[in-house]
Amino acid sequence: FVNRPSIGTFPGSDWTERIQSSLMSIIPKGLHSVTTMACGSCSNENGYKAMFFWYRARERGGNVDFTEEDITSCMMNKPPGCPTYTLLSFDGGFHGRTFGSLITSHSKAIHKMGIPSLDWPMAPFPHYKYPLESNVRENKAEDQRCLARVEELIEQYNKKGSPVAGIVVEPILAEGGDIHGSNEFFAGLQAVGKKMGSALLIDEVQTGGGPTGRMWCHEHFDLPEAPDIVTFSKKMLTGGFYCKEEFRPPHGSRIFNTWMGDPGKVILLQTVLKVIQRDNLLQNTKVTGDILYQGILELENRFPHLINSTRGKDRGTFIAFNGVDSKTRDAIINNLKHKGVQVGGCGDYAVRLRPALIFQPRHAHILLDRLQQVIQEL
Amino acid sequence: FVNRPSIGTFPGSDWTERIQSSLMSIIPKGLHSVTTMACGSCSNENGYKAMFFWYRARERGGNVDFTEEDITSCMMNKPPGCPTYTLLSFDGGFHGRTFGSLITSHSKAIHKMGIPSLDWPMAPFPHYKYPLESNVRENKAEDQRCLARVEELIEQYNKKGSPVAGIVVEPILAEGGDIHGSNEFFAGLQAVGKKMGSALLIDEVQTGGGPTGRMWCHEHFDLPEAPDIVTFSKKMLTGGFYCKEEFRPPHGSRIFNTWMGDPGKVILLQTVLKVIQRDNLLQNTKVTGDILYQGILELENRFPHLINSTRGKDRGTFIAFNGVDSKTRDAIINNLKHKGVQVGGCGDYAVRLRPALIFQPRHAHILLDRLQQVIQEL
Structure with missing residues (x-):
């Protein structure tokens, strides 16, 4: 605790074991590995990067080499090095306040006011009538309306040269007003993503770590397969993200920064997880x-x-x-x-x-x- | 140390005193206040936000109210709510790897490759011939060439509707190869910024905290007045930024996130500063x-x-x-x-x-x- 080490460059000799006994012991089903980060915003931003890298590799038929033009253009912030890829997010969603995560946040004007942004697609998220039992038909129509709009937006952005590399969504739109989506909506969202070639990132920064009665809120959805990336912070004490194997970056040093999280927070998490288990x-x-x-x-x-x-x-x-x-x-x-x-x-x-x-x-x-x-x- | 508190929402009762006896005790001359952050990237990004807010207020003659159009447009990532402001940074500079700080980083292609970006101006930074004593005239010309280009770029971007709200620069371009600028270059840069209405942020993430023999590297430059914002992390253990009073955001909750840094790191810094003083x-x-x-x-x-x-x-x-x-x-x-x-x-x-x-x-x-x-x- 009396230091702030650079884990990426000099991991402690106990680091692997600490990760295994903490974050890897609760990895969502179907995911492969974990990367630690400092906070929720940069956990999401690095998850976004992983989706962009994955999308580019697919777009190029699995070729992950850089062209001379990639290298020259990216240093000037221009395509093809810095592609015009986008992410689809939801009206009322919140994913953080650093510049990249803020592009996908749409819950409060005060978060976004005065800060340059990018034209990325924003879809409506279902707003149900309650109680759910008395409004089944209407709410189902609401799911379908939103899913149709998601597909339409992806098609539109793909066509205009701003392809949608991924969909980012909270399991419950928390900052936006605790807006819930049905299991059918989330399954539908995953299906639309698969159909259109966009990855799916579920942001569990606020929902992860147990408050929904399961370690990860998206477990409630019984999705046909795991989401591609799951991000976390807050209750988890350390930030970070889980991903499928094909979302690990194709080169070293692409998901990287000075600290790469904070081992002290993982030590706290180890004990928190023990207590969660011990006290049920x-x-x-x-x-x-x-x-x-x-x-x-x-x-x-x-x-x-x-x-x-x-x-x-x-x-x-x-x-x-x-x-x-x-x-x-x-x-x-x-x-x-x-x-x-x-x-x-x-x-x-x-x-x-x-x-x-x-x-x-x-x-x-x-x-x-x-x-x-x-x-x-x- | 056995918690991760949300300082912004629930600051400890000793927080003010801890900040006063640590970060405020070494505040660069001419600056007014400090904000803590988790890492270097988000310290810079929040410094960027402060410059954008300042620029907007000036552009609107000091009026900081939001229009209805601001509120509606910003939720869709569009101007005027999300303005088309830019920041000028330098070829070879490095300011972090979250999306916003990455727009201003130009030191290695692997950092930027495959990640969407924005068209913000990038100027050349002086590359001197060494030894300096034998190349005075050439190096002076190099300063002038780069400063002229800075002014030209700001003019160009202002004219095309992407006004340059600020200049961001390291006192020594560290990741880019330890590229030094003369005191005259930095004074000239500040003068160009003032002339063109752009703020000046000095990124001391790598240089701050003593390695140059002074607490802040930019103290060596003897600038006519303080830079507007100075950011830090690394050796300081906590991230954050100092700013002039007029760069404090005009409304609450605009520079904000869940953690707002980590009090544990400030406790470490208190002791580090004591030892720096004790052992000279x-x-x-x-x-x-x-x-x-x-x-x-x-x-x-x-x-x-x-x-x-x-x-x-x-x-x-x-x-x-x-x-x-x-x-x-x-x-x-x-x-x-x-x-x-x-x-x-x-x-x-x-x-x-x-x-x-x-x-x-x-x-x-x-x-x-x-x-x-x-x-x-x-």
């Missing part, structure tokens, strides 16, 4: 989440003029509901704080719950009790 | 550097057919020399390693020295002795 915290999060979800749903049924759209069923404690307007939402958050409960807001109307994995049923009951008081007093 | 390490670096520089210069005079262009006079131990070709350079680095001395290469021909601040005269003499052996055995 994923199961705890699932059980606690079910109580929270049911409790909030009951409040919604009692106070439909104040809150609605409770969501996050079977997603552990990763639960949100809407105030009927921003003012009501803000009042709920503020009044809860005065009662000693801290919750956050996201999007325009959402109250989002993000308790730690050690949040237990008894805590959930206290939260529900105080939330009821707050809503009654509105 | 800046003075040590200056004295040791003078010995190294003189010694290498003597070797150059004895073996001009093998090495040349010794540089870094009065720059502490931040010293480099060239092999006559890449093969000779690589052999020197490799053979030194076999004699227990680790040095690095940068650019095409340079051997660069980057000892720690505790490298003392007696170490310098050992290095010089082994370097002489290696050169004699070539």
Whole structure:
């Protein structure tokens, strides 16, 4: 802990073992390797790079040699060295605030205002009517509308010389307002990507590490195959990304920087993972989440003029509901704080719950009790 | 150390004091405040953002309100919300490998290959003939050639609707081959920026923290006034940037992310700064550097057919020399390693020295002795 080593250049002799016993022990099914990074933004940006490298290799029939023109042009920021590839992201999505990740973020204007960007495609993400059971047909149509638009945009950008190398998406659009997509939507998204030749990156920076009751939120989707890249940070303490073998860069030094993450954070993660297992915290999060979800749903049924759209069923404690307007939402958050409960807001109307994995049923009951008081007093 | 806090949202109660006694105690003259970040790339990128915000405010006569059109357009990555502003950087410069910092990096093709970029201006940086004393007139002309090109490029990009909000430059182009600019060049660069309305960011990620014998390399330049922004990382253990008061963002949450650096690294820095002062390490670096520089210069005079262009006079131990070709350079680095001395290469021909601040005269003499052996055995 009393140093900041450059892991890429001088990895400690225990580095492999530490990675194996931590990050590799929870690698999502179907993925091959992991790269550590410092934060969520640069985890995503390096995942983006991996997709661009993969796309170029495919475009050139597997040839990964550089031409003289590649080398000269890239030093001047020009194609073919710096290609005009793009990534498709979603309205309401958030992937970070460094320049590259910011191109794909569309949740708040204040994040993007005044900063140069690139013309990359942005698709609509499904916005469901709740409760889901009563709106099956409409929500299915919403999935199809969004998927059709994704395909249309990829076709359009491919045609105009800005081919879409990959799709980047959160399993739950968290900053954008805890917007959930159905399993069918995500399977459809993967299918469209495969059909159009675009990779799929799932950004688990906010959802990864257990809050949905599984280590990775996308496990809930039961996708036909693994996404190509999964990124993480936050709860994982270290940033980084997992990828399939064919997404490992074809040359050394292409996914690289001075620090390559921070071994100290991986040491913390080792212990965190041990505690998650020892105390069965994923199961705890699932059980606690079910109580929270049911409790909030009951409040919604009692106070439909104040809150609605409770969501996050079977997603552990990763639960949100809407105030009927921003003012009501803000009042709920503020009044809860005065009662000693801290919750956050996201999007325009959402109250989002993000308790730690050690949040237990008894805590959930206290939260529900105080939330009821707050809503009654509105 | 056993946590990774979100400093921006929940700063510790000791945070202000820790910053005051560390980063603020060594703030470059003429600068006003500091922002911590995780790494060098995101320190630069957030410095870039600060310049873009400043430029927009000036362009709009100090009005920092957002128009409806700003808000709508920025969510789609389009102007005026996401303006077509640019930054001028230098051929051979390096500022990081996240997407934004990479646009301004031009030292190695492998860094940029296959990654989409933007058309931002790249100017030539002076390449001097050594020894400097024997090439005064030519090198002065080289300064003027590069400064003229900087001005020309800014004019050209301003005219074509991609105004140059700022100039970004390292005090020594380190990754590019330890390329030094004269004090006159840097003063001229600042003057051109002021004339054209572009800000000046000096990237001290590699030079900052003492290796040039002063805390900040740009102090050597005796600029008429402070640069607008100074970025740091590496030796400073924490990333971040200093800026003038008018470069603080005009609204909250515009320079922001989850972690905002890492308090653990600032705690390390506090002790590092104490030791630098206690052991007089800046003075040590200056004295040791003078010995190294003189010694290498003597070797150059004895073996001009093998090495040349010794540089870094009065720059502490931040010293480099060239092999006559890449093969000779690589052999020197490799053979030194076999004699227990680790040095690095940068650019095409340079051997660069980057000892720690505790490298003392007696170490310098050992290095010089082994370097002489290696050169004699070539």
